[in-house]
Amino acid sequence: MIARLRLPRARPRARRSVRAYCEADRWSFDPRYTQGRCPICGWEPENAPNAPDWLALANRVDWDIVGLFLLADVLVLLGLIVANAAGLFPAGHSSFGLPSSPGGVASGPRLH
Numbered sequence: 001m002i003a004r005l006r007l008p009r010a011r012p013r014a015r016r017s018v019r020a021y022c023e024a025d026r027w028s029f030d031p032r033y034t035q036g037r038c039p040i041c042g043w044e045p046e047n048a049p050n051a052p053d054w055l056a057l058a059n060r061v062d063w064d065i066v067g068l069f070l071l072a073d074v075l076v077l078l079g080l081i082v083a084n085a086a087g088l089f090p091a092g093h094s095s096f097g098l099p100s101s102p103g104g105v106a107s108g109p110r111l112h
């Protein structure tokens with residue numbers, strides 16, 4: 001019952017074990033964790049991945065640009081917080097916290 005509730009493996013290809021064997025050193029190693037090379041002599045097997053899947057994905061992302069946009073977002077957010085606290089928004093705009101400007105809407109519309 002429990003085994004039936006388990007999710008099927010999304011990508012069984014990613015779970016394969018990658019082993020390489022260096023004939024010169026008689027050493028078996030996983031090239032994903034040795035940057036695709038033999039850790040002893042530096043021999044590079046063909047068609048061997050040089051990083052685990054998650055690291056290969058992370059290496060494709062340009063983290064400088066991601067950090068730059070994240071910094072810009074934080075600065076805009078800080079600017080909005082400071083402008084809201086200083087009451088620089090127009091009077092019709094409702095403030096995030098307590099009403100700070102006397103020109104704001106104080107009561108509902110008069111019907112009579």
Ligand SMILES: [Zn+2]
Nearest residue numbers: 022025038041
């Ligand atoms: Zn070797």
